[in-house]
Amino acid sequence: MEQLDKIDTKILRILQKDAKKTTKEIATMLNLTVSPVYERVRRLESMGYIKQYVAILDKKLINRSVTTICQVSMRYHNEAFIEKFEQEIQNLEEVQECYHMAGQVDFLLKINVGSLDEYHDFVKYKLSKIDNIGVLNSTFVLKEIKHTSEFYI
Numbered sequence: 001m002e003q004l005d006k007i008d009t010k011i012l013r014i015l016q017k018d019a020k021k022t023t024k025e026i027a028t029m030l031n032l033t034v035s036p037v038y039e040r041v042r043r044l045e046s047m048g049y050i051k052q053y054v055a056i057l058d059k060k061l062i063n064r065s066v067t068t069i070c071q072v073s074m075r076y077h078n079e080a081f082i083e084k085f086e087q088e089i090q091n092l093e094e095v096q097e098c099y100h101m102a103g104q105v106d107f108l109l110k111i112n113v114g115s116l117d118e119y120h121d122f123v124k125y126k127l128s129k130i131d132n133i134g135v136l137n138s139t140f141v142l143k144e145i146k147h148t149s150e151f152y153i
Contacts, residue, residue, distance in 0.1 A: 002047060007032070009153055011040055012049060016150040019053040056149065064112040067141040068119055070127070071105040075134040082106075088130045094122050105137070116140075 004012075007030060014026055021029075027037040044050050059065050074081060082100070085107065089098050097110040113119045123136065 004049070004153075008040060008044060008049075011037065012044065012153055013150075015041075015050065054149075059112055063114040066113050066115060066119060067144070068109075068111045068113070069139045069141070070109040070111055071135075071137040071139075072107040072109060072133055073104075073135040073137075074106045075132050077106070081132040085130055085132065092122075092126055094118075094126070 010030055011026060014021055014029060023038045023041060024034050026041070027034045030037065041050070059067070072085075074085065086098075086100070089095055089107075089109070094111050094113055095109050096112050097108075099108045100106065101108050111119065111122065113122060119138070123138070127133070127136065
């Protein structure tokens with residue numbers, strides 16, 4: 001993969017903070033003209049550095065203020081069970097993030113719902129219906145200290 005130069009890195013930093021910045025605004029910030037900045041952004045997109053542009057919502061305003069970290073341990077660890085879990089977790093809208101882990105637990109889920117009752121129903125009627133789950137361990141976020149989607153580059 002092609003190496004990034006300082007200007008590419010600055011463009012990525014700017015877009016991570018505010019993806020709505022126009023090419024003209026970025027060019028002004030970097031003391032460049034619009035055309036090369038436009039070409040660099042398109043190149044960064046085509047090379048896969050920029051995967052997508054998103055709006056980050058306020059979870060309180062959309063009634064998803066309860067964040068739960070759920071550790072999932074599987075009963076059996078064969079390929080078919082793992083793939084089935086990974087496929088089924090994709091269909092659960094409450095799951096915002098899912099990681100296949102090494103260590104004492106098999107999967108780590110980040111789940112956002114509106115209340116503890118909603119979480120209870122989610123576990124009872126959705127998550128626990130997935131075959132081969134052995135142990136679920138849920139912890140609840142009391143206060144969000146740091147949350148970012150930015151990578152340090």
